[in-house]
Amino acid sequence: xxxxxxxxxxxxxxxxxxxxxxxxxxxxxxxxxxxxxxxxxxxxxxxxxxxxxxxxxxxxxxxxxxxxxxxxxxxxxxxxxxxxxxxxxxxxxxxxxxxxxxxxxxxxxxxxxxxxxxxxxxxxxxxxxxxxxxxxxxxxxxxxxxxxxxxxxxxxxxxxxxxxxxxxxxxxxxxxxxxxxxxxxxxxxxxxxxxxxxxxxxxxxxxxxxxxxxxxxxxxxxxxxxxxxxxxxxxxxxxxxxxxxxxxxxxxxxxxxxxxxxxxxxxxxxxxxxxxxxxxxxxxxxxxxxxxxxxxxxxxxxxxxxxxxxxxxxxxxxxxxxxxxxxxxxxxxxxxxxxxxxxxxxxxxxxxxxxxxxxxxxxxxxxxxxxxxxxxxxxxxxxxxxxxxxxxxxxx
Numbered sequence: 001x002x003x004x005x006x007x008x009x010x011x012x013x014x015x016x017x018x019x020x021x022x023x024x025x026x027x028x029x030x031x032x033x034x035x036x037x038x039x040x041x042x043x044x045x046x047x048x049x050x051x052x053x054x055x056x057x058x059x060x061x062x063x064x065x066x067x068x069x070x071x072x073x074x075x076x077x078x079x080x081x082x083x084x085x086x087x088x089x090x091x092x093x094x095x096x097x098x099x100x101x102x103x104x105x106x107x108x109x110x111x112x113x114x115x116x117x118x119x120x121x122x123x124x125x126x127x128x129x130x131x132x133x134x135x136x137x138x139x140x141x142x143x144x145x146x147x148x149x150x151x152x153x154x155x156x157x158x159x160x161x162x163x164x165x166x167x168x169x170x171x172x173x174x175x176x177x178x179x180x181x182x183x184x185x186x187x188x189x190x191x192x193x194x195x196x197x198x199x200x201x202x203x204x205x206x207x208x209x210x211x212x213x214x215x216x217x218x219x220x221x222x223x224x225x226x227x228x229x230x231x232x233x234x235x236x237x238x239x240x241x242x243x244x245x246x247x248x249x250x251x252x253x254x255x256x257x258x259x260x261x262x263x264x265x266x267x268x269x270x271x272x273x274x275x276x277x278x279x280x281x282x283x284x285x286x287x288x289x290x291x292x293x294x295x296x297x298x299x300x301x302x303x304x305x306x307x308x309x310x311x312x313x314x315x316x317x318x319x320x321x322x323x324x325x326x327x328x329x330x331x332x333x334x335x336x337x338x339x340x341x342x343x344x345x346x347x348x349x350x351x352x353x354x355x356x357x358x359x360x361x362x363x364x365x366x367x368x369x370x371x372x373x374x375x376x377x378x379x380x381x382x383x384x385x386x387x388x389x390x391x392x393x394x395x396x
Contacts, residue, residue, distance in 0.1 A: 031063035038071035041079025057089040070101025178281035187289030202301030206308035223323040226305035240343040244376035252372040255355025283348040290344035
């Protein structure tokens with residue numbers, strides 16, 4: 001075997017570097033390429049010889065690669081990987097590799113790194129699957145996410161309905177102060193935006209209805225259109241959407257920030273039930289506030305409709321109210337109000353589930369707040385459609 005390590009590639013003595021940097025001495029004779037390694041081969045130092053190692057890997061017309069590791073003072077996985085990369089490069093060319101002078105620890109390290117590298121497929125990373133498989137995979141992932149969200153929602157909803165206990169495993173009185181505080185924040189605080197948006201929507205519905213019905217000389221039916229559409233559908237639906245964007249996002253952000261700061265875990269450590277402390281007051285407040293806001297939204301929307309009908313169709317407020325009495329009945333009012341508690345429970349449950357899923361980063365908080373609003377609005381609209389189908393089937 002070629003004797004190496006006495007002289008480096010430049011012909012100078014292969015004396016040990018005073019600072020312990022890695023060093024390579026290279027010699028070639030009769031098709032045998034010899035490399036003697038010395039110094040410290042660790043994560044902090046291997047970058048100094050990476051370029052030189054790559055030049056050695058590109059050498060051709062080599063029959064045998066002889067490596068001498070007897071002068072290596074210290075080596076970690078980074079150094080072992082660099083040497084193993086050299087060995088793999090020559091093995092792929094069909095070159096025989098001989099290694100000597102390695103310590104027992106170096107042999108174990110080189111073997112472990114080599115096994116890890118060789119377990120990777122030689123063909124490289126597989127290409128992406130075709131568009132059909134990717135579409136099916138995306139659908140499958142969404143289905144599993146829906147299942148997990150449904151189970152988490154049922155867990156939170158069941159724990160909330162089963163008991164508002166503040167202590168784990170024990171009954172405890174409900175805290176009215178927390179509930180009223182949440183009603184003030186989610187209900188009273190939302191009145192201005194709900195009134196403004198509902199009045200505008202009611203006015204738009206009346207204006208568009210008057211514009212279309214004017215062709216048939218049926219302007220008075222604008223009252224029927226506004227009354228039935230607002231009281232049965234748009235009043236509660238628009239209110240629920242606004243609450244999902246305003247209060248649902250706030251619930252997710254509040255619970256998520258507590259999760260990030262490990263306050264939820266702290267509640268468990270001191271024996272408190274996080275669902276009873278955090279979720280129950282917010283859920284009860286939403287169930288109480290949303291029907292009340294729906295009633296206010298109905299009045300605001302009808303007020304906007306009265307103004308628009310007066311301006312565009314010349315229907316006076318008194319005539320509008322007289323016609324409205326004959327166009328609607330008590331079932332029309334309750335058809336919309338019955339939906340409100342169910343929508344409130346959906347918004348509060350989805351917001352709480354997304355809040356509990358927040359990780360430890362601000363990015364995670366933003367993603368789950370967005371997901372909370374989108375999912376809440378989507379499910380609320382689906383629920384409204386299901387109620388419409390149910391009402392039609394029972395002729396309500």
